[in-house]
Structure formats: C-alpha cells, structure tokens
Amino acid sequence: MSNDNQNGTSTLQLVVAWGFVGIPLIWGVLQTLSNAMKLFQ
Amino acid sequence: MSFLDRERTVAKPGFSRWMVPPAALCMHLCIGQAYAFSVFNLPMSKLIGISKSAPDDWKLTELGWIFSIAIVFLGLSAAVFGRWVEEGGPRKAMFTAGLCWTVGFLLSAVGVYAHQLWLIYLGYGVLGGIGLGIGYISPVSTLIKWFPDRPGMATGMAIMGFGGGAFIASPLSVWLMARFSTPTHIGVAETFIALGVIYLCFTWIGAAIVRVPAPGWTPAGYTAPAESQKLITRNDVFVYDALKTPQFWLIWWVLCLNVTAGIGVLGQASAMSQEMFPGKVTPVAAAGFVGLISLFNMLGRFFWASTSDLIGRKNTYFCFFAIGTVLYVLVPHTGSIGSVALFVLCFVVIISMYGGGFSTVPAYLRDMFGTRYVGAIHGMLLTAWSAAGIFGPVLVNYIRQYQIDHGVPKAQGYNITMYIMAGLLVVGFICNACVKAVHDRHHMKANDTRGLAATVRT
Numbered sequence: 001m002s003n004d005n006q007n008g009t010s011t012l013q014l015v016v017a018w019g020f021v022g023i024p025l026i027w028g029v030l031q032t033l034s035n036a037m038k039l040f041q
Numbered sequence: 042m043s044f045l046d047r048e049r050t051v052a053k054p055g056f057s058r059w060m061v062p063p064a065a066l067c068m069h070l071c072i073g074q075a076y077a078f079s080v081f082n083l084p085m086s087k088l089i090g091i092s093k094s095a096p097d098d099w100k101l102t103e104l105g106w107i108f109s110i111a112i113v114f115l116g117l118s119a120a121v122f123g124r125w126v127e128e129g130g131p132r133k134a135m136f137t138a139g140l141c142w143t144v145g146f147l148l149s150a151v152g153v154y155a156h157q158l159w160l161i162y163l164g165y166g167v168l169g170g171i172g173l174g175i176g177y178i179s180p181v182s183t184l185i186k187w188f189p190d191r192p193g194m195a196t197g198m199a200i201m202g203f204g205g206g207a208f209i210a211s212p213l214s215v216w217l218m219a220r221f222s223t224p225t226h227i228g229v230a231e232t233f234i235a236l237g238v239i240y241l242c243f244t245w246i247g248a249a250i251v252r253v254p255a256p257g258w259t260p261a262g263y264t265a266p267a268e269s270q271k272l273i274t275r276n277d278v279f280v281y282d283a284l285k286t287p288q289f290w291l292i293w294w295v296l297c298l299n300v301t302a303g304i305g306v307l308g309q310a311s312a313m314s315q316e317m318f319p320g321k322v323t324p325v326a327a328a329g330f331v332g333l334i335s336l337f338n339m340l341g342r343f344f345w346a347s348t349s350d351l352i353g354r355k356n357t358y359f360c361f362f363a364i365g366t367v368l369y370v371l372v373p374h375t376g377s378i379g380s381v382a383l384f385v386l387c388f389v390v391i392i393s394m395y396g397g398g399f400s401t402v403p404a405y406l407r408d409m410f411g412t413r414y415v416g417a418i419h420g421m422l423l424t425a426w427s428a429a430g431i432f433g434p435v436l437v438n439y440i441r442q443y444q445i446d447h448g449v450p451k452a453q454g455y456n457i458t459m460y461i462m463a464g465l466l467v468v469g470f471i472c473n474a475c476v477k478a479v480h481d482r483h484h485m486k487a488n489d490t491r492g493l494a495a496t497v498r499t
Contacts, residue, residue, distance in 0.1 A: 008055030017063035017250060021070060021202070028208030032336055038329035 047130025052252035058187040065180030065199035067247025068135050071240040072176045073206015078108050080214050084227050107166050114170025116427030119178050123420025124280050131183040131251045138176030139244025145169030146237030153230035181403045182416030186254050190263045193404040197346025200400035204339035276484035277411030283418045288409050288479050291472045293425045296402050298469035300429035302462045303395025305437030316451045317376040337389040338396040345397025354405035361394040362470035369463035373456040409479055
C-alpha cells in the first residue's frame with residue numbers, strides 16, 4: 001500500500017473511517033469481555 | 042449515470058485501499074445484528090402481559106421462526122442476487138441491502154405495535170433476510186480485488202464484522218429497550234425503529250465510501266504470478282458454470298459440514314455448559330461462556346482467514362477438520378474429569394474455526410474460480426449455511442433429547458452428539474482432500490461474451 005495514499009485519501013480520512021467502525025466494535029467487545037469474566041469468578 | 046452505478050465507484054488515483062475495509066465493516070457490523078436477535082425474544086413474549094406472558098402473547102417457539110426465516114432468506118437472496126451484486130457493483134448492493142434491512146426493522150415495528158406476528162416474519166424475516174444476503178456478499182469480491190496479495194485477510198476483516206455486529210447490537214438493544222420501556226409498555230417497537238435508522242445511516246455511509254479498483258490496478262510492489270499455481274487459478278469461471286464443477290459442490294459440503302459442527306453448539310452453549318458441569322457452571326457463568334465463544338467466533342474469522350494467506354486455503358480447512366475432530370472427541374472427557382477449563386478451551390478453539398470457515402471460503406472460491414464472479418459464486422455457496430442452520434441445531438437438540446429419554450444422565454447427554462460432530466468433520470476432511478484445480482474446460486475464454494459489461498469495467 002506504499003503509494004496508495006499519495007493524493008486522494010488523507011490520513012485523517014483513514015483515521016475517521018476506521019474510528020467510525022472501530023470505536024463501536026471495541027465498545028461492544030469490552031462489554032462482552034466484562035460479561036465473559038463472570039465465567040472465571 | 043446514477044451515483045450508485047459501478048462506473049461512479051471506480052477509485053481515482055491516490056485512493057487508499059485501506060478505506061475499503063471500513064466501508065465493508067459498516068455493512069457487516071450492521072447485519073451482524075442478526076446474531077443478537079434473541080435479546081428480543083423474551084420481551085416480545087410479554088408485550089401484552091408486560092411482567093409475564095399473557096395467554097394472547099406470542100410463544101417463544103413462534104418467535105424463534107423470525108431468525109430462522111431471516112437465515113433462509115439470507116441464503117436464498119445471496120444465491121439469487123449474487124450475479125446482480127457482482128455486475129451492479131458494491132455501492133448499489135450496499136445501498137439496497139441497507140434499505141431492505143431498515144425497512145425490515147420498520148415493518149417489524151409496525152408488527153409489534155399492531156401485534157401481528159406475520160408482519161415481523163415478513164419484515165425482519167423476509168425483507169431483513171434479503172438485506173442480510175445482499176449485504177453479506179456485497180463487499181466481498183470488491184475486497185478481494187483490492188487485496189490480491191492478501192485476499193484472506195481482507196475478507197476476514199469484513200466477515201469478522203458480521204461476527205462482531207452482535208457485540209454492538211446486544212448491549213445497544215438492551216439499553217434502547219430500557220430507555221423506551223415504561224411500567225405499562227415494553228419498548229420493542231421503538232427500539233426496532235431506532236436500530237433501523239442507525240443501521241440505515243451506517244450502511245449508506247459504507248456505500249458512499251466504497252470504491253472498486255480501476256481496471257488493471259494492482260497494489261504497489263505486487264506482481265501477480267505469471268502462471269496459475271496448483272490451486273490458485275488466474276482464469277475465471279462464469280457464475281453458473283461453477284455449479285457444474287465438482288469443486289463447487291465439494292467446497293459446499295466443506296462449508297456445510299464445518300458450519301453444522303459449530304452452529305448447533307453455538308446455539309446450545311449455555312445449556313450444554315450447565316448440564317455437563319452441574320453445580321460448577323452457574324447461569325451467570327454460562328452467559329459469560331456464551332460471550333467468550335462469541336468473541337472467539339469473531340476473532341477466528343480474522344485469524345484463520347489471514348493465516349490462509351500464508352498456508353493456503355486447503356491446508357487451513359485441513360486444520361479445521363483435523364483439530365476439530367480431536368477436540369470434539371475430547372469434549373466428553375472434559376465432562377467426565379470435571380475440567381471446566383479444558384471444556385472452555387476446546388470450545389473456544391472449535392468456535393474460532395467455525396468463524397474461520399466463513400471467512401476463509403471467499404478466498405478459497407477466488408483461488409478456484411477466479412475473481413470475476415467470486416461474489417456471485419460465494420452467494421450461491423451460502424445456501425450451505427442455510428442447510429447447516431437446519432442440520433446443526435437438529436443434530437444437537439434431538440440426539441440429546443433421545444439420549445435423555447433413554448435414561449442417559451443429562452451430564453452425558455451430549456456425548457454421542459460430540460462424536461457425531463467429529464464424524465462429520467472427518468467427512469469434511471475427505472471432501473476437502475478431494476478438491477483439485479478446476480478443469481480448463483470450465484474457464485471463460487477470451488471471446489466469451491457472458492457478463493461482458495462487468496468484464497470491461499473491472
């Protein structure tokens with residue numbers, strides 16, 4: 001992907017796009033992990 | 042020319058291919074809600090009685106059909122609309138899928154308000170199921186074209202989103218229902234409306250972001266192999282010709298058997314853990330176990346699909362079937378020695394391979410049939426998922442019941458099922474071993490005019 005990012009797509013766009021899907025996913029995973037921990041209590 | 046047309050989605054120079062996985066995740070994280078639909082079952086069984094089910098309330102058995110109908114229509118729509126998705130482009134497909142998915146929710150909300158179950162079957166089951174099918178396959182071939190060097194990893198990212206969608210939908214739905222509920226009303230309909238609107242925004246943003254690579258584009262530094270490798274073709278097979286090859290049906294069985302072995306366990310994980318370890322695994326701990334295997338279902342999708350780029354698709358499925366067989370045989374012994382830790386370890390690995398089976402198969406199809414119609418062929422292959430969705434739970438539930446009816450203690454009621462699952466995986470191993478390269482006569486020729494428009498475009 002070395003020269004994919006020269007003109008059209010900025011780093012900010014990439015961060016926003018990945019944050020848009022990544023933040024809800026991480027929130028959901030953390031919720032699930034906190035429930036899963038009950039298995040070991 | 043419409044904004045949705047494939048021509049309008051061709052990437053300009055400088056577009057980063059790393060924008061495409063988030064676009065695909067916008068779609069898959071939304072439709073992955075399907076795995077969390079069960080959070081609505083109990084509230085929907087008390088819409089009239091509120092605190093407990095009234096005689097006119099819907100039964101859980103009736104509500105169970107909503108998810109089943111959706112999964113059947115997922116498989117059917119992916120098979121029927123696969124070619125349209127491939128030739129119409131990912132933006133049109135994602136836009137349509139998002140619309141179907143949302144209208145399905147809205148129609149279901151009307152069904153809840155009017156207390157008409159058939160409207161929910163039609164809304165979430167049929168319309169939502171069509172949205173699921175189109176949405177599931179829509180970004181797959183686009184990702185494969187953007188990542189010819191790592192197709193497994195690319196599709197693994199998107200299909201991981203399908204597994205992860207439930208993690209968002211489950212707590213979000215519970216929170217929304219709590220917000221909309223009053224002492225005299227359960228807020229299921231309002232939650233459906235809210236989810237429908239949220240999912241429409243997400244899927245349409247994904248549709249706006251997605252791009253297809255320009256004709257002839259390759260990643261910097263990547264050189265396609267000059268000749269076909271043993272199990273990676275450089276040719277294309279027309280979508281309906283793929284059905285005439287033994288490879289398609291062998292991979293259909295590979296997927297079906299791998300999914301059958303996992304899906305029944307996934308649905309019964311909570312009950313199974315409590316029955317195999319009575320007194321040791323409480324209902325709260327069992328819920329934690331379900332969360333844990335769901336997490337490994339998601340992570341396995343990325344891990345195994347990425348691994349397949351390194352060791353090959355066929356070898357990856359050999360791993361699933363060989364390791365899975367050993368683990369299924371081990372499970373009854375974990376019960377007899379009372380080792381919860383070993384039981385959990387067995388199942389998290391099994392479920393990671395269940396997820397891995399879904400995410401590795403698009404790249405397997407691409408290796409066998411080329412990139413041109415891989416999305417459509419993948420769509421037809423998803424009928425294996427629908428079939429497994431029937432076989433898996435039936436095998437687990439009915440055999441367990443048969444065992445218990447014949448005097449087997451509950452703690453041992455799953456043993457025979459585990460051995461049958463191991464047997465299914467042995468059959469899957471054999472099917473996978475039989476997969477060879479597709480014969481030349483099935484390859485599209487240079488003068489083949491079928492699907493010409495799509496050929497010219499990408």
